[in-house]
Amino acid sequence: MTAGIDTPDRRGRTGLDRHGRDLTGNPQVRITDVEVLSCDWYVLRKTTFDYRHSDGHWSREQRETYDRGDGATILLYDADRRTVLLTRQFRLPAYVNGHPDGMLVETAAGLLDGDGPEEAIRREAAEETGHTVGTPEPVFTVYMSPGSVTERLHFFAAPYGPATATAEGGGVAAEGEDIAVLELLFTEALDLVRSGEIADAKTVMLLQWAALDGPFRHR
Structure with a gap:
């Protein structure tokens, strides 16, 4: 057996x-x-x-x-202040494969764990950043590493601000999460992509979407 x-x-x-x-x-x-x-x-x-x-x-x-199941991620942005809300946490696979300290700057994300993509990302945004968002905007759904990993990742975006801040964030301690919340100017975030300090694929994709088609595109 x-x-x-x-x-x-x-x-x-x-x-x-x-x-x-x-x-x-x-x-x-x-x-x-x-x-x-x-x-x-x-x-x-x-x-x-x-x-x-x-x-x-x-x-x-x-x-x-x-x-590992499917997941969801979200870019939280303030279009008026031109800022984005990201996270920083330790990622062992990155650490053992060349990242200097394993502390990756990322968009909030998590596995669906039986929920629908929208429900899951609202849960993860609240747990990690402390912000309760309304209906997130779907951006795209992609296979992140189709050569070996089955996961499909659902990408979302949503505005944030003082009215959406309902908790401290930081993740779920019982699950071993120790997450720092970072607010950056959008231009700063793009500079970190260019320098390689933001090296997480989903985060790079959402920041580029925000610049090309999202809230920070040139009008």
Whole structure:
């Protein structure tokens, strides 16, 4: 008996090896086997599939996919004052892969955890920044690392100000979060992108959107 397959894992899940087996949307792909390598919290799978190439021949391929669920992120902005509200927190994967101290400047974000994207990002914005936003503006939804990670990230934007400040923010201490809230001039944030001090992809994408099509575009 295997946790996550025959018996519940620590999150109560079973049948994790069936994910993806019934996909039929691409006739060039035939999935033949799915193996669960880890399901400690998120799920790491190795999938074997046959792939028909553009010249017609078939090959057998294997890929590992990391399933952590989908997420959402939001850029909070004050168009009148030309500021944005960002966060800073420690990210171990960045630290072990060359970031000087692992302290990344980011837009507020989090996993959906069973909620819809709008509900989830309103929750995360409140927890991380202390601001309760109204209806956020959808920006786009993208796959952030489609070579290995299944996550789709929903991008939003919303205004903030004194009226939306309802708590201190800083994240959920019980979940190990220790998040600093940063208010920056939009021009400062762009300078940090240019210098490499903002090195988080979702944050760069939202700041560029804000400059090209969002609240700080040239009119």
